[in-house]
Amino acid sequence: MLSIAKRQEFRIIKDHVTRDDGIIRRRTYICYYSRVYESNSTKDTSTKKIGCPFLVNVSCPKLKNDENSVFINKINDQHNHPLNTSSIIFEKSQKFTPSMIDDIKFMTTSCKFGITAQRKFLEGKYPSHPIYSKDLYATIQSFRPTSKSLLNNAAIISNWLDEQKENYSCWVVARGWDNDNTLTHLLWMTPTQVENWIQYTDCILNDITHKINRYGMALSLFVGFDNNRHNILLAQALLADKNADPAVDAAVCQVFHSTYPIHCAYHISQNLHKNLKKSLSNNYEKFLEDFYRCRNNLTKMYWVHCFTSYKFAGGMIASFRVEFVNSCLKCLLQNSNISLCDLMTEIHRMLDMQDKENEYNFWHMSIPIKKNPKTVNFLFTKVDECLQKFLTPTMLKMHQDEMNQSVYYIANLVDLESIEILDEENVTLLHDDIDTPQMTLKQMIKFVEFQNIKEIWSISVRNSSKVKHYVILLQNNGHICSCLSILRCGIVCRHYFQVMLATSNAMFHIRLIPTRWYNGERNGSNELFIFADKYMQEQPIITSDYHDAVPYLCSIKDYREESLSFLEQKIAYGKLHSAYKKALKKALQTDFNSQNLVNLLEEFAENDNINEQSESDEYEDDINDKENVNPTLLKNPKPHRGKGRPMGTKRIKSAHEILNQRTKHQRRCKKCGNIGHYQKNCKIQHTSEQ
Template identity: 35%
Template structure:
């Protein structure tokens, strides 16, 4: 802290922080009314202090800030110090006796400085100090908003325009308010105790913990009552992701996210894992099964982590694991962009990403959590507080949406849904929240851009007879016929009442097919009821054309309704123009959701995955057998027959041995299980006698250097110039011209093996152009030296060096021969 200095008694006044100058002199025996009055005048470093039993000051020694000497902690760094041994000091005292007004007296005053007093330095220091009001603002912005120095400076300069704030003072203040020291208390035990108390107060809290033999925390899972309710209602599609660097122990934070009826992101479960292995993810998934009574989600979307995928397959047996398209698209860019070239953009934009989803909802929560974290050095309790703050924010947003929906209001314009489907629009507004209601109304608005035509029975029979199993993908040229056949296969054929083809209004080609069933449900090839769980625009176009197509609120799943809504007694509805001729009807069976898919033809996801794997394996084996068979026939080779017969014999022997092994395992498993039970009981009894204290998880430290058992990666100049025999690629050195080496290979061991090197890489020589023509080349003749007359047999021209004429040389010169 920068404090002002005291001047001597005769000449210099004291300066306060308000820049008001008052003549104040100090002398032995001076009296102050209060301690605060003395401290306001004497602004120097405090030293010795004595207090009364009630905590108030009794004696106080004040010294100059230049007092004493500085003892250096290290001799390596050259530093400076303000402690130059000044001997100025003053003693203040509040006597207990004969002091009814509790005055403060100057008992000792040594008014001698060992340095020069500069009033301008003191004045500048007083003005330079950050006032307490601004310090409160800095503390608030640093602790509550995690605001950096640049943003804080802009805020403070706008709020306090007359105050000069220096960078080093602002940096020091921000660093002072940031949490620096780690809390050495048992962080894991505190968090688990807090969650355990919550579960005891409310049994709807679900908490699970796992620790190792040293009582060190390895896994922690918890779900609040509101999260449990959200899981029961919206767990059809769950997005899972793992984020790191959220705590000082490097534990991975696994988050589970769903979308509620307002299409908002809701956090439904969280877990802290010591690592990201398959076993850790399996443990967290099993805790979800225990908390939700094995209520598996229909689809889980992940970030393509093989460990998470394997854990889902082993824990959520009825769940379909779906990978985030962002990571798949990145792999496509890596694998296909070079092969497809200019067609890659068309492939990625029209064929791959259409209709697929990403894990962006959980990624946004990861970013939200990390925005409240200074760094990765926070404790587990602080991380849990941030997660609680996130849930509180979600609940507040949900209450805001309910408040907006409760305000009575009407539309200022006549919409398509109100004009063409008035009764349906009223029913949708009664049951659906604003977000889902807007999605459904948008589908109704889009229906006017489509056209529908009923398909006759002959074409339906043709679609039914179309056998997909006998077709290969490259032979399926008619996508229209393939789509219709798949739709008929998915539903009960006896319930089909009619089939419609839907096309865009400005085209004649069918875009989608819709099958109407006898239970007043439907099945559209766009699969909107399955993918988005809302009624599609194509069905509303058919409703506008035929009274047979009817709407019921149970076509939309009940998870999108307002709470406490019972649609069991709601009638079927038709378009507005068919209301007078249509007879109202109520569904006969009380089912929560009208579905058109024949569940008897569907299999669970694991069976589908295994079937797909078998098909891929069959295709691979069939392709290899076909190649081998053609080669064997061409070469008249009968060894392939013996190989196949030996494989069948070996397979029969393996099956027989497996049956014997299975029977032996069944006999031994009973004995092993009983021994394990006895040992486990002994272990539990021994644990009861030990004092268990839950310990903080061990931080995963990365060792310096390369891992043991791995080779060091050589730098580019350390690569050997020798090429292995298996590599046929040859190099030519641009420096020496030799083969089997290049310029990079000649860098190896330049410093240590210079004597053994055949050459040492040097800087390139500057290319100098020599005068005249290069040796071994002919002189280029000028244009006037070329003869206009070219001989018929030889185009070469000569010039005589004796007479200078063209056409002959000195040997054939007439002048020389005539002499």
């Protein structure tokens, strides 16, 4: 039939078909311009269905047809339109090849390219093939999601997460729905994210991003940083609540009782400009001056800095890390009207990029290299060797820079008996750098208590006599500096290294640095104390006052370093549950295997040395909620409708405007009095002249 149509210069399409056990028994072929279409629109429309009478009915009878012959039952070889060979050839030349369609599908679904970028790519790869905008746009639209494919978005995501959790129990999934079974919130964590949460949960940044999906659900990201100070995504959640920011603040206080929430300094300043600038008008500048003086003052009117300066935040005062992750995610998205499935795909793509970057860094660190001995600080060779053994390259470089910068300072001993507190009423935190004090000496003494102080040293720059900082040596061989670098960043500052050069009472131990900065799971509790090289000959044997392992040498008495036993138990539960399911499937194959498993479990349960307390019910409520809802019936969130008139629609006029609507002014011919033409174009005038 195709060859007949090609010879007669027209196109045919397949119409009705009848099948019997998968075998076609009847088929109808019609012309491309057959059928009739009646439009219900009031606008001028056009259609290709002009009712061409061409028709061919063929059949392959089942009875009395042993050779499966095909018979033509009816044929009408008439057309009501001219046959044009050039149009058939043109349609064949403009059709995309299968390889071009595959490229368009890849660029649309994976790369999220627009029509301009795809046109340039296709023109460069297929220069001899003509490309027309309408055909390209229609092909692109065929690979984009439709309203029908987005009907069960929430159910697809929920089923996929349940499958992942079924395969590996360390996945964490929490979701909620309303009375109408509509999705209200969804949180999930991959096994890698759960492990990172346990290891790097001492400082977590949270930010909520809006306008990132077609349902208007807010995306809440929990971002941290690893031992190389690289950003890592720890958890993600979709929230339908518009007041998500206050809800997170309230949840932190109720769930994580020992957590201290700190608000971003940049967002606080932006809220001031947004909410107070207009109401205060001329007094706004004076308010800002008083506001920052109150916030940053170190000696009186303590408000913010006196609380936040003692908290470990990795040296951050703003949420720029989570803002960077937000910007990277938005760069991966096509627009803000995407579905939840596409959003989850892009999030996991970003997680894969994060894992690949970690693999590359691990490979780069494993390459054996020889360091230049000129860059090693000759004043702290033993300290540098200890740091190279324990710290990651990033943290090692930061400590080496601190050791190198320590030679530009001078340390002087302060007499404890005749100590005088300086007049520091006007001391204000103006800049967040290493040479700006974050705490006064009076506050430091009150903070560590006077009986715990061994010595106090004042630090000044070599070309100046003004005291910049104070370093207090503690009885437990720890220290605290007014720059608070050891507390806020977990880094031994340059001021303490200068004190090590001035006295043998200042010693270095790897436990001065938090274990989160260590390279791998290393234990530095059994390491010895180290002096500066100039004191190594005076005290060749470095002893410790601690009979057991050296604890974390922190100046805060009630500081607890990374205690997450509850989360560790949840991870252990997930691993045990996964191993138990695999063992159960294997044991059910034979009676002998099942009896061995029962004996092992009974022996383990009857052991008196093992704590019998179990929190399995609590774990089931926290980790798995699959039994509480049927994911296949979970409905999509209600689409978000923004303020104002939707784009592409006309404004609805009021009744008053419709009644008083004026008709469009039309010009009238001065010659004949009719409308629709001018005097110089009047046909009556031209007829009279002729």
